[in-house]
Amino acid sequence: MSNMSKLNGDHIKLAIQKDGRLTEDTRNLLRTVGLHFESYKQRLFSICRNFPMDILYVRDDDIAEYVAEGIVDLGIVGRNLVVESEKPVEEILPLNYGHCSLKVAVPAESGITSIEQLSGCNVATSYPVTTSRFFAERDIDVNVITISGSVEITPALGVATAIVDLVSTGSSLRLNDLVAIDNVLDSQSTIIGNRTSLADKQKAIIIERLLTRFRGVMAASEYKYVMMNVPSASLEYISTIMPGLKSPTVLPTADADWMAVHTAIREDVFWDAIEELKKLGAQGILVSSIEKMFV
Numbered sequence: 001m002s003n004m005s006k007l008n009g010d011h012i013k014l015a016i017q018k019d020g021r022l023t024e025d026t027r028n029l030l031r032t033v034g035l036h037f038e039s040y041k042q043r044l045f046s047i048c049r050n051f052p053m054d055i056l057y058v059r060d061d062d063i064a065e066y067v068a069e070g071i072v073d074l075g076i077v078g079r080n081l082v083v084e085s086e087k088p089v090e091e092i093l094p095l096n097y098g099h100c101s102l103k104v105a106v107p108a109e110s111g112i113t114s115i116e117q118l119s120g121c122n123v124a125t126s127y128p129v130t131t132s133r134f135f136a137e138r139d140i141d142v143n144v145i146t147i148s149g150s151v152e153i154t155p156a157l158g159v160a161t162a163i164v165d166l167v168s169t170g171s172s173l174r175l176n177d178l179v180a181i182d183n184v185l186d187s188q189s190t191i192i193g194n195r196t197s198l199a200d201k202q203k204a205i206i207i208e209r210l211l212t213r214f215r216g217v218m219a220a221s222e223y224k225y226v227m228m229n230v231p232s233a234s235l236e237y238i239s240t241i242m243p244g245l246k247s248p249t250v251l252p253t254a255d256a257d258w259m260a261v262h263t264a265i266r267e268d269v270f271w272d273a274i275e276e277l278k279k280l281g282a283q284g285i286l287v288s289s290i291e292k293m294f295v
C-alpha cells in the first residue's frame, strides 16, 4: 500500500470491505450519513471531501487486524470475523445489515439431531477458532478441519460429518441437503474501533461526530413517521395505548372535533399501532420513512 503515504495524517481512517456482500450496503450507509467520496472498483482508498476521514478498501478478513494494529482507526465488518480474529478491538455499533448466523449443519439424511452426536467426528469450517471454542465449551470432542471455501460440499465428499458455516436465508444449506442443528453465533455488520484511537482526544472528537451520524440513521430506520387525524374525544387514549409512540405533536384542525397528530412509531409495533389507531377512529393516516433522527 505505497499509496497510503498520500493519506492525510489529521484524518481518521476507516476500513471497509473492498468487494463483497457488505460493500454496497456499507457504501450506501456512508453516503446516507452525508459523506462525499469517490469510489470505483480499482481504488485502494478514497478521501472524503467533506469530512476528515479516509476510507480504505480491503478484504474483510483483514479488517479486524488492521483496526487492532492501529493501521486504521475504525472498520466496518461482520461480527463473525471480529469474533473469529480474537483481536482486541472495540465493537462500537451494530449496523443492522449483513445479518447472518454461524450454524452447525449436517446432511438431512444423517439422522443426527444434536451436537452431542458429533463427538469424535470431523467438522469442516472456515471459522476454526469460533468452532473449536463452541465445541470445547460444551465438552464435545470434535476434529475441526479448516476449509477456506465451499464448506457445504465437504459432507458429500466424506471429508466431514458436519459443517459450521454462515447461513442467512438457509438456501445454500437446502441446496446441499443440509439441515442446521445448532446456532453458534449471530452476526451483522458492525463498526469496530481501535482502542488507542478511541482514547485519543483529537481522534475521539472526529470519531464521535461520525458515530452521532450513524446513530441518527440507525434510530431513524427503527421508526416510521405517522401523520393522521384523530377525533378529539379519543386523543387522550392515544399515548396510553401505544408504547412505540414518541412525543406526539398535536395540532388543532379547522374542525374542533378533529385533531392532527404527528408522531414517530417504532417499526416493530407499527402494524399493531396502526390497527389500534384505526379503532380509535383515526383517519387520513399518512406514513413515511424517516431518513435521520436525533433525539
Ligand code: ATP
Pocket (backbone or CB within 6 Å): 017, 018, 019, 020, 021, 022, 058, 059, 060, 061, 077, 078, 079, 080, 081, 098, 099, 100, 166, 167, 168, 169, 187, 188, 189
Ligand atoms: P473478501 O473477498 O472480502 O474476503 P468474502 O468472500 O470473505 O470477501 P463475503 O462472502 O463477501 O466475504 O461476506 C462478507 C460478510 O457478509 C461475511 O463475513 C458475513 O458477515 C456477511 N454475510 C451475510 N450473509 C452471508 C452469507 N449467507 N454467507 C456468507 N456471509 C454472509
Ligand code: ZN
Pocket (backbone or CB within 6 Å): 059, 060, 061
Ligand atoms: Zn473474506
